[in-house]
Amino acid sequence: MPDPHPDLRPDCGRCAALCCVALDLIKSNRFAIDKPAGTPCPNLARNGLCAIHESLDDKGFSGCSAYDCLGAGQRVVQDIFDGKSWRDRPELLPDMMEAFALMRPIHQALELLVAATALPMTPEQASTRHALLTALAPEDEWNMETLRAAAPDLRAVKPFLRSLQNVAKSPQG
Numbered sequence: 001m002p003d004p005h006p007d008l009r010p011d012c013g014r015c016a017a018l019c020c021v022a023l024d025l026i027k028s029n030r031f032a033i034d035k036p037a038g039t040p041c042p043n044l045a046r047n048g049l050c051a052i053h054e055s056l057d058d059k060g061f062s063g064c065s066a067y068d069c070l071g072a073g074q075r076v077v078q079d080i081f082d083g084k085s086w087r088d089r090p091e092l093l094p095d096m097m098e099a100f101a102l103m104r105p106i107h108q109a110l111e112l113l114v115a116a117t118a119l120p121m122t123p124e125q126a127s128t129r130h131a132l133l134t135a136l137a138p139e140d141e142w143n144m145e146t147l148r149a150a151a152p153d154l155r156a157v158k159p160f161l162r163s164l165q166n167v168a169k170s171p172q173g
Helices: 018-022 062-066 072-080 090-118 123-136 144-149 151-169
Strands: none
Touching (some): 090 144
């Protein structure tokens, strides 16, 4: 049975600038300002794009240029909210922020599970990896209910990845 192949590439054009509104920024050497979660970044232009994208590092926003949502933003906007945006419907913002907060760690786990394909695994571990990938990259589109229900599968990823350390260090690996 082939693995699902989740798209983990960010596509800002299919998102609603969720990282620019949902994440909090703490003034530091990576962010020039403090910005609470739920407040749009002052650099977010009316068109939904970053007004200073070409000079993020120069303007003190190297954290933004280094950030990668791994496609979680567009997955939330397109799959869960059918392309709707908090910009057009502000009442969606709390739910979109919750969905983004739940989807980001799922996409991070998917990235690690995809990368684990290159590691030596026992048949049982390969089966577990496939089951986790399938659970965290369902064929059916995500919705808030399935997203909230993914927590047990997400919690199972870390112990699974730890189990690969032993196989990778074994003489057969």
